[in-house]
Amino acid sequence: MIRNHTHYLDPKVISKIKGLDIIARMVVEGFLVGLHRSPYHGFSVEFAEHREYIPGDELKYVDWRVYGKTDRYYVKVFEEETNLKAYLIVDKSASMGFGSQGISKLEYVKYLASALSFLLLRQKDAVGLLLFSKKLDSYVAPSARRNHLNTILKELNQLQPSGETSLSNVLLELAEKIKRRGLIILFSDLFDDYESIIRSLKVFRHKKNEVLVFHILDPAEISFPFRGDVLLRDMETREKITVESRTLKHEYKRKILRLINSYKKDFRNVSIDYQLLNTENTYDTALLSYLSKRKRMN
Amino acid sequence: MFHILNPLYLSALAFAAVPLVFHLLGRRRIREKPFSSLFLLKEVRKASSMWMRIKNLILLILRMLFIIFVVAAFSHPLILSPVSFLGSEAPGSTGILVDVSLSMGVEGILDKARNEIIRISNSFGGRSNMHLVSFSDRIEKEEEVRSISNINSFLNDIKVTYRGTNMRKALEFSQKKLSDKNAFVKRVFIVSDFQKYALEDLQNVFEKMHKQGIEIYASRIERSVENLYFSGFRMVPSFPLSNLQLKMYPKIIRDKKQDYTVEFFLSGLIKGLKKSTVNTFFEINSGNWGYKSGYFHIDGDKLSLDNDFYFSFYVPQSLKVLLIAEENRASYVSSALAPGIKSPIEVETLSRKSLLGVKTDKYDFVIFYDTGMDKFIETQMLHFLSEGVGILIVMGERFRDDANQKILSDIQVLDEKDAKQGFFSVKTVDTGFEPLSGLKHKGLENLYDTKIFRYFKLDSEFRNVIVAKNGDPLMVVGNVNRGKVVIIPFAIEPQWTQLPYKAIFVPLMYRLAFYLSKKREKIPEFRVGESISIASSKKEKEPFFLLPDGRKKSASVVAKGNELFYVLKNTNLPGIYRFIPGPGDTIPVAVNVKEEESNLDAFSFEELKAIFPNIKSSVEFKRFAEKGKRWVDLFPLFLILSILCITAELVLENR
Numbered sequence: 001m002i003r004n005h006t007h008y009l010d011p012k013v014i015s016k017i018k019g020l021d022i023i024a025r026m027v028v029e030g031f032l033v034g035l036h037r038s039p040y041h042g043f044s045v046e047f048a049e050h051r052e053y054i055p056g057d058e059l060k061y062v063d064w065r066v067y068g069k070t071d072r073y074y075v076k077v078f079e080e081e082t083n084l085k086a087y088l089i090v091d092k093s094a095s096m097g098f099g100s101q102g103i104s105k106l107e108y109v110k111y112l113a114s115a116l117s118f119l120l121l122r123q124k125d126a127v128g129l130l131l132f133s134k135k136l137d138s139y140v141a142p143s144a145r146r147n148h149l150n151t152i153l154k155e156l157n158q159l160q161p162s163g164e165t166s167l168s169n170v171l172l173e174l175a176e177k178i179k180r181r182g183l184i185i186l187f188s189d190l191f192d193d194y195e196s197i198i199r200s201l202k203v204f205r206h207k208k209n210e211v212l213v214f215h216i217l218d219p220a221e222i223s224f225p226f227r228g229d230v231l232l233r234d235m236e237t238r239e240k241i242t243v244e245s246r247t248l249k250h251e252y253k254r255k256i257l258r259l260i261n262s263y264k265k266d267f268r269n270v271s272i273d274y275q276l277l278n279t280e281n282t283y284d285t286a287l288l289s290y291l292s293k294r295k296r297m298n
Numbered sequence: 299m300f301h302i303l304n305p306l307y308l309s310a311l312a313f314a315a316v317p318l319v320f321h322l323l324g325r326r327r328i329r330e331k332p333f334s335s336l337f338l339l340k341e342v343r344k345a346s347s348m349w350m351r352i353k354n355l356i357l358l359i360l361r362m363l364f365i366i367f368v369v370a371a372f373s374h375p376l377i378l379s380p381v382s383f384l385g386s387e388a389p390g391s392t393g394i395l396v397d398v399s400l401s402m403g404v405e406g407i408l409d410k411a412r413n414e415i416i417r418i419s420n421s422f423g424g425r426s427n428m429h430l431v432s433f434s435d436r437i438e439k440e441e442e443v444r445s446i447s448n449i450n451s452f453l454n455d456i457k458v459t460y461r462g463t464n465m466r467k468a469l470e471f472s473q474k475k476l477s478d479k480n481a482f483v484k485r486v487f488i489v490s491d492f493q494k495y496a497l498e499d500l501q502n503v504f505e506k507m508h509k510q511g512i513e514i515y516a517s518r519i520e521r522s523v524e525n526l527y528f529s530g531f532r533m534v535p536s537f538p539l540s541n542l543q544l545k546m547y548p549k550i551i552r553d554k555k556q557d558y559t560v561e562f563f564l565s566g567l568i569k570g571l572k573k574s575t576v577n578t579f580f581e582i583n584s585g586n587w588g589y590k591s592g593y594f595h596i597d598g599d600k601l602s603l604d605n606d607f608y609f610s611f612y613v614p615q616s617l618k619v620l621l622i623a624e625e626n627r628a629s630y631v632s633s634a635l636a637p638g639i640k641s642p643i644e645v646e647t648l649s650r651k652s653l654l655g656v657k658t659d660k661y662d663f664v665i666f667y668d669t670g671m672d673k674f675i676e677t678q679m680l681h682f683l684s685e686g687v688g689i690l691i692v693m694g695e696r697f698r699d700d701a702n703q704k705i706l707s708d709i710q711v712l713d714e715k716d717a718k719q720g721f722f723s724v725k726t727v728d729t730g731f732e733p734l735s736g737l738k739h740k741g742l743e744n745l746y747d748t749k750i751f752r753y754f755k756l757d758s759e760f761r762n763v764i765v766a767k768n769g770d771p772l773m774v775v776g777n778v779n780r781g782k783v784v785i786i787p788f789a790i791e792p793q794w795t796q797l798p799y800k801a802i803f804v805p806l807m808y809r810l811a812f813y814l815s816k817k818r819e820k821i822p823e824f825r826v827g828e829s830i831s832i833a834s835s836k837k838e839k840e841p842f843f844l845l846p847d848g849r850k851k852s853a854s855v856v857a858k859g860n861e862l863f864y865v866l867k868n869t870n871l872p873g874i875y876r877f878i879p880g881p882g883d884t885i886p887v888a889v890n891v892k893e894e895e896s897n898l899d900a901f902s903f904e905e906l907k908a909i910f911p912n913i914k915s916s917v918e919f920k921r922f923a924e925k926g927k928r929w930v931d932l933f934p935l936f937l938i939l940s941i942l943c944i945t946a947e948l949v950l951e952n953r
Contacts, residue, residue: 098334105334165335191335221334232333241336244350251342259338 050074084125084183085142088113088152089174090159091188091216093133094235097161100220101279106161108279109187109216112286116185117152119287121145126182129155132170133163142182164236165189168196172203181208185290189216190263191236198266211272214286215263217256219278224252301929303374303389304480310369317361321354357950364943371936376482376929385928390426391481393472394418395465396456397490397519399434400826401900403458403871407519411489412453414517418487418916419449426483429475433468434461440471460827463496469503476512482929484510487916489517492901501910508912517916518903617815618660621647623667630790630798631665631692634807643811653678658685662815668694668789671705679706683781688814693751694789707778708757709785722748722770728763731775733784733809742802745772748795751787760785782814824889830866830875832887837862838879846871846889853877 050063053073061075090113096106113129120127121144128142129152140155167188178184184204190197190213204211219225226232226245233240260276267274275289302308333339379385394415402408419428430452432438439456443449465488476484486507490496507514619635621628628647636645648656650669664682666689669675682689691706704710722745729735742764752770756762760776760783774785788794797803824830830843832853841853843866853864864877869889877885906913 095334098332189334191337218334226331231330232336232339233330234336235332235334237336239336240330241339243339244353247350248339248342252338255338255342 050076084120085128085180086116086120086125086183086185087128087130087142087174087178088116089130089132089171089184089186089188090156091133091165091167091186092131092137092159092161093163093165093191094161095165095189095191096216098218098221098235099279100218100225103279104161105189105216105218105279106159108277109214110156110159112214112277112283113187114153114156115283115287116290117149117156119290121149127152130174131155131159132167134166134169136170136173137163139177161235165192167192168200171197171200175200175203175207178204178207178209182210184209184211186211186213187216188213189221194259194262198270201267201272202270205270205272212290213263213267213272213274214289215260215274215276217260217276217278219280222253222256222278224249224256300378301376301482303376303482303931305373306480307369307373310372311366313369314362314365316365317358321358353950357947360943360947360950364940364947367936367940367943371933371940375932375936377932379928379930382928385930389481389931390422390483390485391476391479392422392426392428392484393431393476393486394428395431395433395468395472395486395488395490397434397463397465397488397496398432398438398456398458399463399493399496400458400460400872401463401491401493402519403826407491408456408458410519411517412456414489414519414916415453415487416446416449418489418515418517418919419443419446421919427479427481429472431468431472432456433463433465433471434459435464435467436461437467437471463490463493465490465496466500466503469500469507473503473507473510473512477510483513485513485515485919487515487517487919489519489916491519492516492906494901497901497906497909504910504912514910514913515916515919516903516906516913518901518906617643617662617811619643619645619811619815620656620661620664621645621667622650622653622664622669623647624649627694627789627791628665628667628692630803631667631807634798634804635811637804643808650675658682658687661687663688663690663811665690665692667692668696670696670699676706680779683779683783686780688782688784688816690810690814691783691785692790693785693787694791694794697751706783706785707759707776708755709760709774709776710755711751711787712753712755720748721746722750722766722768722772724764724772725767725769726762726765728761731763733806733813734763742800746796747792748772748788748797749793750795754787784810784814824869824875824887826869826872826889828869828889830869830877830887830889831856832864832877832885834862834864834879838864841877841879844876844878846875 050066051074053062053075057075063074063076066072066074090106090109092106096109097104099105099107117127117129124144126142126144127148129138129140130136131138138155140151143151165188167190171186174184186201201211201213224245226243226249228246229242229244231240231242264274264276273289273292275286277286374389396411396415398408402411415430422428427442427444428449429440429442430449431440438459439452441448441452443452469486469488472486476486504514621632623631625647632645632647635643646661653674658681661682664687666675666679679689679691693705697705697711724742724745727734727742745766750770750772754771754774756774756776759778760774762771762773763775764772766772771787774787776783790798792798837855841855841864843851843853845851851866853866856863856865864879866875866877869875872889875887875889877887879885901909903915
């Protein structure tokens with residue numbers, strides 16, 4: 001059973017299922033089942049439901065009343081009460097449409113964002129969604145209502161990659177828009193001017209926002225698996241260049257790793273959480289990153 | 299100096315364009331792939347694009363060079379070796395044509411040819427391919443040979459044929475064969491005894507081959523002295539008798555620098571021997587009479603006669619003539635033939651009535667002088683003729699009564715009234731008729747007061763040998779049965795003709811006498827492939843034939859009437875066969891090839907050279923072409939270069 005649920009954390013599996021609401025539910029449930037024995041359990045303060053006792057659960061959460069009635073051990077599961085506003089900022093530029101493993105980066109983000117929305121709303125957090133490419137294309141104001149999930153999922157469902165990235169401008173624009181501090185979750189491949197990205201994210205930190213950056217990359221963008229002469233077309237600018245992959249590969253890999261490391265280092269320096277996700281990674285990595293962040297925020 | 303062995307292969311150089319085409323097509327065909335962002339790649343590409351271009355260009359050059367070098371290697375470029383120890387004979391293609399016509403069947407000749415072919419083939423290097431052709435008047439056998447064992451097997455298989463020679467077919471065959479081959483040197487060796495007739499109409503073939511650079515070598519197979527043959531002979535009796543001449547034909551080919559024994563076989567009447575000309579003509583002096591046989595030995599200008607084997611003839615002591623005539627009627631004829639006691643011709647005159655019971659074998663020939671032509675005379679004439687005894691018919695008054703009747707065989711005088719007297723100018727003297735040979739019109743131009751029987755009907759065996767200007771016959775000759783007949787259609791008397799007063803009369807009678815006394819004997823002449831049949835009246839004990847190659851074969855005996863024939867079937871070698879009826883006895887028989895196939899008809903090398911200036915003797919053959927220079931084949935060099943190219947290409951490609 002557990003195995004079945006965790007199975008849905010695999011992007012390749014999940015991509016075969018239709019309906020983002022189902023996907024979000026499956027990913028989160030699969031994730032939560034896997035969390036039973038993790039340190040994150042019991043984070044909710046409002047009772048939500050009972051579940052069967054598993055050795056290792058703290059005894060203080062055992063509902064003795066239920067034990068008295070049923071002779072079985074059940075623990076109380078609580079929902080955390082929160083007034084957190086989370087902003088899911090999704091880069092929908094054309095480069096996010098790239099996918100070498102059957103699932104594009106944007107699709108990966110779509111499922112991940114859906115799952116996170118589901119999780120956030122379940123925790124009574126308000127969730128907002130911002131989609132951008134060169135400019136801010138769509139904005140869903142944060143809300144904690146249960147049916148807000150549908151609004152978000154509807155937006156995500158219509159998501160199509162298009163346009164060039166101008167990440168820094170959009171982030172600055174967003175920084176102006178978000179008045180109340182909250183959690184900023186950015187999904188992007190970060191293919192833009194490095195300094196500008198760092199600078200613009202710093203603005204969020206100045207405004208006491210928590211920032212979590214999911215750096216989404218396709219495996220091909222890391223390993224550069226092409227052979228021989230290839231004519232590559234930039235998915236954003238449509239510019240074409242012919243490259244001799246064998247001679248470029250090594251240097252390219254070196255560069256991309258250096259870029260990743262730089263992001264890691266510089267984001268850490270400004271207390272921004274950074275998580276590299278390649279589209280082969282299961283979603284639990286991303287969800288754990290979020291939960292970790294959320295815990296620290298508490 | 300540079301030479302390409304297989305120049306046609308160079309056309310494959312066009313394939314060198316293939317990598318270029320692929321290169322150009324490949325550039326167009328690079329598949330376009332979308333990629334999220336190129337900003338990182340652009341930075342990296344700046345450094346690598348130049349190297350990539352250079353590398354692609356080098357790869358293209360290496361691929362093209364690989365093809366060029368492979369093609370160059372297989373086209374076998376040759377360069378003249380700069381040093382004596384480097385290089386080898388240039389690869390060549392050789393045709394060896396061996397004559398297996400009848401003439402090559404003479405004892406030992408084909409073996410000589412075989413040895414010559416082995417000698418020639420041994421002198422080639424291993425780089426010459428060779429085809430062997432045996433020919434007569436057609437291609438008998440042909441084979442591509444690669445090793446000495448192939449050659450030996452081919453040589454063992456070839457056989458002499460009974461066919462003539464046609465060298466043209468063999469040369470054209472070889473020329474075509476060599477044209478198809480790529481070789482630095484192309485040669486044809488002709489191993490033959492080079493009969494003249496076999497070389498007719500070859501000039502243009504030789505020229506064509508010369509233009510194609512094909513060297514032609516002649517390996518002339520010389521025959522040994524025992525193997526010289528005549529296809530025939532004839533007697534030319536001259537006047538007077540002491541200078542009888544034997545004219546041999548065809549010509550004897552003789553190398554003036556060498557003395558050698560000539561072996562030949564004769565049959566006929568000759569008196570004495572003396573060589574009078576170097577090549578073709580022998581004058582025979584009167585001398586001992588009787589049967590002669592022996593060697594002719596040509597030694598300088600001398601021709602000696604040894605009593606030995608291989609030719610035989612009979613020299614008669616004198617001629618005995620029977621003259622049937624009325625007394626005193628034929629005095630001019632008898633006086634002309636036997637003028638005195640020492641005359642070689644003895645004339646016995648008998649009247650017509652005394653003719654009955656005369657023995658025919660007693661006389662060399664008979665003259666019927668105006669006997670007329672009744673049944674009795676005709677029977678007597680045919681009796682003599684059936685025994686091979688020649689007759690001279692002199693027609694006079696008695697024949698007038700027989701006009702319009704058959705005189706002899708199918709000779710008929712058409713009209714008695716046409717036996718008229720007149721003045722005759724001679725128009726034709728047939729000098730091909732032996733007694734008239736060399737006479738032409740001498741003394742015969744005009745015959746005054748001649749009365750002749752004019753109109754004759756002749757059958758095909760008879761012909762006019764002296765004809766008057768008005769077409770009247772003055773002498774008619776022919777053969778009946780085994781005997782010769784000469785008819786003079788007028789009486790040799792002053793009342794009929796002025797001929798007895800002419801200077802030509804006595805020599806003419808002499809000539810006629812010797813002509814008629816020579817019996818019509820078929821010259822025993824055998825050819826290869828035929829059977830030898832020798833008649834004998836008695837049965838021999840252990841008869842056998844000795845073949846030209848020394849083998850013995852027993853003779854089979856065939857009886858025909860009273861006569862026995864000793865037969866050797868299917869002679870397969872030309873040369874002298876000896877029939878040995880018993881101990882101490884030998885009858886030589888010549889078995890000839892055709893005249894054209896005889897050695898008498900062969901060319902010497904000098905004669906060949908005069909006709910075909912480009913022909914070389916096989917002894918001139920040099921193994922290394924171009925005056926002994928060695929050639930270096932660049933095949934390995936280009937092969938190594940091509941391997942280096944492909945290796946470099948692979949290394950660069952995978953870097």
